[in-house]
Amino acid sequence: MSEVERSARGRADTKPEEPVLFVQSALAEPVMLETASGRVAVYSRPAPYRDRVNEDSAVLIPLANAGALLVVADGVGGAREGARASRRMVTRLATGFTRAASNVADPAHPSIRSATLDAVEETNRELLERGSGSTTLAIAELRDGQVRPYHVGDSEIWLIGGGGKIRWRTTSHSPTGYAVEAGLLAESEALGHDERHLISNAVGASDMRVEIGSFQPMRPRDTLLVGTDGLFDNLRTREVVEIVRKGPLHVAARSLARAAAERMAAHDETEPGKPDDLTFLLYRRLR
Numbered sequence: 001m002s003e004v005e006r007s008a009r010g011r012a013d014t015k016p017e018e019p020v021l022f023v024q025s026a027l028a029e030p031v032m033l034e035t036a037s038g039r040v041a042v043y044s045r046p047a048p049y050r051d052r053v054n055e056d057s058a059v060l061i062p063l064a065n066a067g068a069l070l071v072v073a074d075g076v077g078g079a080r081e082g083a084r085a086s087r088r089m090v091t092r093l094a095t096g097f098t099r100a101a102s103n104v105a106d107p108a109h110p111s112i113r114s115a116t117l118d119a120v121e122e123t124n125r126e127l128l129e130r131g132s133g134s135t136t137l138a139i140a141e142l143r144d145g146q147v148r149p150y151h152v153g154d155s156e157i158w159l160i161g162g163g164g165k166i167r168w169r170t171t172s173h174s175p176t177g178y179a180v181e182a183g184l185l186a187e188s189e190a191l192g193h194d195e196r197h198l199i200s201n202a203v204g205a206s207d208m209r210v211e212i213g214s215f216q217p218m219r220p221r222d223t224l225l226v227g228t229d230g231l232f233d234n235l236r237t238r239e240v241v242e243i244v245r246k247g248p249l250h251v252a253a254r255s256l257a258r259a260a261a262e263r264m265a266a267h268d269e270t271e272p273g274k275p276d277d278l279t280f281l282l283y284r285r286l287r
Helices: 079-099 111-130 175-181 187-191 237-244 249-266
Strands: 002-004 020-023 031-034 038-045 056-062 068-076 137-143 146-152 156-160 166-169 223-227 278-285
Touching: 020 038, 020 079, 038 056, 038 249, 056 079, 056 278, 068 079, 068 223, 068 278, 079 111, 111 137, 111 146, 137 156, 137 223, 137 278, 146 156, 156 237, 223 237, 237 249, 249 278
Parallel strands: 002 020
Antiparallel strands: 020 056, 031 038, 038 278, 056 068, 068 137, 137 146, 156 166, 156 223, 223 278
């Protein structure tokens, strides 16, 4: 298992055989990786404060038979405790799949789902015993040209078509997320809402629950996005989609990171924006 702590590597094209962790990262440029089925762009950087600890973590976990897990986690509970919680979550997933590799060789085997849920439950129990720190979680399981989402909290997963249509997206486990999904709150209202920062579900909570979606087919021109709220609290849906849907993957990732950073720094009351850690993964299938 390898851990990525790169400050500026740009396009570092590699095809890892073991999990690649991004913990307390401060990437200047997206890191490019490959799986057996597609290409992945990973970006993670702390909020634009001096000496800020990045509470976000991420991991790419290659699986047998061209499968993979794309994971982000956003720590909650103060800089050190939040960073520790998110790191623990992605590390537990990575070590769990490394240990169970021989048991998940068959992509139809329920061990992939079971190993994922076991890792989440073990981390939840450990964080509760510690009594401090929790984390959101978003996992995209890639298998046979399909994707299945798992999530806890307000980190999100979107599947975006090449024509700019969001084919599906997860619903944030938060007061504003539920209100938007129910049609009670417009996106523009949610971005500026006083309760935007609140979440109603987290790994490390006694009532934690994992929402699991069904497998959805990925088309050749689709882009999968897995990200923390540092992205979605700073850019409108249409802004994210317009950047992500077109152009080479590394260009889209670089543009997305730049747009979010510029919005955080703008201090424009007419635009959404709040300084926060920013982590996302973009994935496209090989054609």
